[in-house]
Amino acid sequence: xxxxxxxxxxxxxxxxxxxxxxxxxxxxxxxxxxxxxxxQQATSDLQFISYWIxxxxxxxxxxxxxxxxxxxxxxxxxxxxxxxxxxxxxxxFIFSWGRMTVIQTGSIALAAFILGDxxxxxxxxxxxxxxIYAAVGIILITGLNLYGTxxxxxxxxxxxxxxxxxLIGLGIxxxxxxVPEEPAAAANQVWSFPSVGAAGSAMIFVLLTYGGWNEAxxxxxxxxxxxxxxxxxxxxGIILITGIYVLVNSAYLHVLGLEALQNADTVGSxxxxxxxxxxxxxxxxxxxxxASLSTTNATVITGARxxxxxxxxxxxxxxxxxxxxxxxxxxxxxxxxxGIALLLVVLGTFTEEAVATMVDYTAPxxxxxxxxxxxxxxxxxxxxxxxxxxxxxxxxxVTPILFLLACGYMLYSSLAFTGPxxxxxxxxxxxxxxxxxxxxxxxxx
Numbered sequence: 001x002x003x004x005x006x007x008x009x010x011x012x013x014x015x016x017x018x019x020x021x022x023x024x025x026x027x028x029x030x031x032x033x034x035x036x037x038x039x040q041q042a043t044s045d046l047q048f049i050s051y052w053i054x055x056x057x058x059x060x061x062x063x064x065x066x067x068x069x070x071x072x073x074x075x076x077x078x079x080x081x082x083x084x085x086x087x088x089x090x091x092x093f094i095f096s097w098g099r100m101t102v103i104q105t106g107s108i109a110l111a112a113f114i115l116g117d118x119x120x121x122x123x124x125x126x127x128x129x130x131x132i133y134a135a136v137g138i139i140l141i142t143g144l145n146l147y148g149t150x151x152x153x154x155x156x157x158x159x160x161x162x163x164x165x166x167l168i169g170l171g172i173x174x175x176x177x178x179v180p181e182e183p184a185a186a187a188n189q190v191w192s193f194p195s196v197g198a199a200g201s202a203m204i205f206v207l208l209t210y211g212g213w214n215e216a217x218x219x220x221x222x223x224x225x226x227x228x229x230x231x232x233x234x235x236x237g238i239i240l241i242t243g244i245y246v247l248v249n250s251a252y253l254h255v256l257g258l259e260a261l262q263n264a265d266t267v268g269s270x271x272x273x274x275x276x277x278x279x280x281x282x283x284x285x286x287x288x289x290x291a292s293l294s295t296t297n298a299t300v301i302t303g304a305r306x307x308x309x310x311x312x313x314x315x316x317x318x319x320x321x322x323x324x325x326x327x328x329x330x331x332x333x334x335x336x337x338x339g340i341a342l343l344l345v346v347l348g349t350f351t352e353e354a355v356a357t358m359v360d361y362t363a364p365x366x367x368x369x370x371x372x373x374x375x376x377x378x379x380x381x382x383x384x385x386x387x388x389x390x391x392x393x394x395x396x397x398v399t400p401i402l403f404l405l406a407c408g409y410m411l412y413s414s415l416a417f418t419g420p421x422x423x424x425x426x427x428x429x430x431x432x433x434x435x436x437x438x439x440x441x442x443x444x445x
Contacts, residue, residue, distance in 0.1 A: 012328065013222045015233050017153050020160035022216050022237035024298035027163055027244065028111060028291045030209030032268035032284065035249055039261045041202035045253050048261075051199075052249050055206035056242030059213055061403040063238050064393045065374050067231035070220040071391040072380060074227070076330075077309030078218035078302070079373040084313070086376035090436060095372070096310040097432030098365045102425045104303030105337060107212075108296055109344035110358035112137045115292035118285050131349040135342055141296045142338035145304065148327040149222075152301055159294035166287050167244050170272070174251035177275045204413050207406070208359070209245070212295075213238055214370060218302040227390035300337065307333035316439040351421075360421030363414035365429050371407035374400055 013021075042048035075081035080099070084092035115137045116130030125132050145152045216234055220226050223233070252261050255274050264270045268288070272280025308330035311320025324331040344358070351357045377393065377400050386392065393399050415422060 011222055011224050011226075012149060013153065013219050014224055015229055015236070017157060018216055018219055018223055018233040019237045019240070020153075020157045021219065021298045021301060022213050022233070023164060023241060024156050024160045024294035025212035025215050025302070026210060026237075026241050027160075027167070028114070028295040030205075031167070031245060031248055032288055034205040034209050035252055036261055036264045036267050037205045038202045039252075039258060041198040042258065045258055048253065048258060049246060049249060051202045051206050052245050053242065055203065055210045056238060056245065058203075058207065058403065058406045059210045059242075060235065060238045061399050061406070062370070062374065063213055063234035064231065065377055065400045065403055066214055066217055067234050068389065068391050068393045069373070069377055069380070070217045071227045071230045072384070072389055074220035074223070074230075075309065076218065076221040076305045077313075078220065078306060079214070079369060080306050080309050082217075082373050082376045083369070086379040087372070089313070091372065093310070093314060093436045093439070094429065094432045095369045096306050097435065098369065098429040099303065099306045100310065100337065101340060101428050101432075102365045103362050103369075104299055104306070105340040105344055106358050106362035106425065107299050108138060108303065108337070108341040109134065109348060110362070111292045111295040111299065112341070112345060113348060113358060115289055115296065118288045118292070121285050122282075128349060131345055134345045134348075137293065137296060138338055138341050138345065141293070141300050142334055142341075144297065145300050145329060145334050146327070146331060149301075149329045152297060152329075156294065156297050156301065159290055159297065163287065163291050163294055164240070164244065166290070167248055170275070170287075171244070171247035171251040174255050174271065174275050177255060200409065200413070203406075204410070207410060208363075210241065211366070212299075213241070214373075215298065215302040218305040221305075231391050300334070304330045304333040304337050307337055314436075314439050315442060316435060357421040360414075361425040363425075364411065364422050365425050367407055367411040367414050371404060371411060374404055374407060 038051050039048050042051065069082050070078070073081055073085055077084070077096070080092050080096045083095050112134035113130055116133035119133040120129040141152075144155060213234065216230070216237070220230065223229060252267060252271055255271055256264065256267070260270075261267060268284040269281045272284045274280070276283055307320045308323060311317050311322070311333065320330075320333045320336060322330070322332045344361075348357055378397070381396070
């Protein structure tokens with residue numbers, strides 16, 4: 001990119017646009033795959049729904065912490081900027097390296113593979129059909145973002161709105177459907193506290209379904225009135241997502257019943273087939289494809305912002321720098337991100353279960369840096385007079401401590417209960433160490 005086209009981020013995101021990005025990233029395939037795994041750890045309907053409410057509460061704790069961080073230090077780098085300001089350039093670089101090579105690109109590949117799996121149900125392209133669809137999806141979404149932030153933001157608003165409307169409509173319509181008498185017996189269930197092991201296992205899947213709300217931090221430099229609006233968009237996004245999750249999971253219970261839900265492999269299809277008849281499978285396939293496109297686009301939008309900040313601050317990766325003034329987009333960072341995501345699609349093609357591999361690949365690195373980013377709130381509190389803070393997290397320090405405990409447990413779980421993909425992701429993260437050493441060496445000579 002030449003100097004004539006170089007620019008800097010403009011404040012073009014309003015509250016609705018940011019909420020659309022949050023919803024687009026969070027609401028994806030999880031709501032159609034993970035509820036049966038959560039239900040297996042529940043002994044009653046109320047206990048099952050309480051897990052989802054707890055997931056929303058924990059996510060809200062994290063969102064309130066991030067609202068203080070992003071309002072105090074708004075920057076395109078998001079968590080990268082928090083880590084750099086709190087701990088210095090080394091952990092910030094390693095985080096951004098991990099985000100570029102593991103977290104975001106792995107998440108993009110994950111959403112693209114899900115898109116491919118469901119698109120294949122409509123039109124099968126052969127033995128590598130899912131991978132072909134995944135690659136095409138990444139190319140098209142990256143191309144959209146290269147064309148311009150206004151265009152990608154507009155598409156995101158449409159996709160997120162469609163998903164919210166469809167899921168709310170499906171949830172409400174399910175309660176007016178003819179339900180067999182068996183699920184009604186659940187009314188006789190008695191609440192009991194789950195064991196620590198059952199609750200912990202359930203929350204692994206619940207919090208995975210809620211993951212992605214923190215991406216709003218990467219738009220903080222582009223949000224209008226960020227200092228007063230950051231808490232609003234994060235809180236509104238989490239509340240909206242929690243409401244949708246509780247509604248859809250209540251619909252699962254109402255139509256299927258807890259026992260059937262515990263044994264359902266394709267719960268979304270099971271629900272829609274009972275509510276809508278044989279054509280329900282096509283309906284849920286369309287919803288999942290839209291959700292996958294929305295997640296891919298939102299993740300591409302936020303992921304490229306960190307790559308841009310990395311190139312801006314480190315000479316060894318200067319090729320990532322460059323903000324296209326006319327299109328208001330991190331052009332070079334988008335190209336690199338898309339290339340790495342395509343490489344992961346190629347690698348995932350030759351694994352037994354591409355979706356599970358991508359989950360394992362991203363989880364440990366994600367929870368590690370979510371924990372470190374949240375800890376930076378204590379550093380900034382010591383650096384600034386409390387009166388200088390544009391937004392203060394409620395009930396400090398209880399709120400961040402509770403969220404840190406949740407992050408610590410998820411980090412442990414992502415290492416203890418996942419496959420070799422997790423170790424591969426950690427290995428790729430460690431490759432960032434020699435790269436940053438080159439940067440420090442160049443500064444000395």
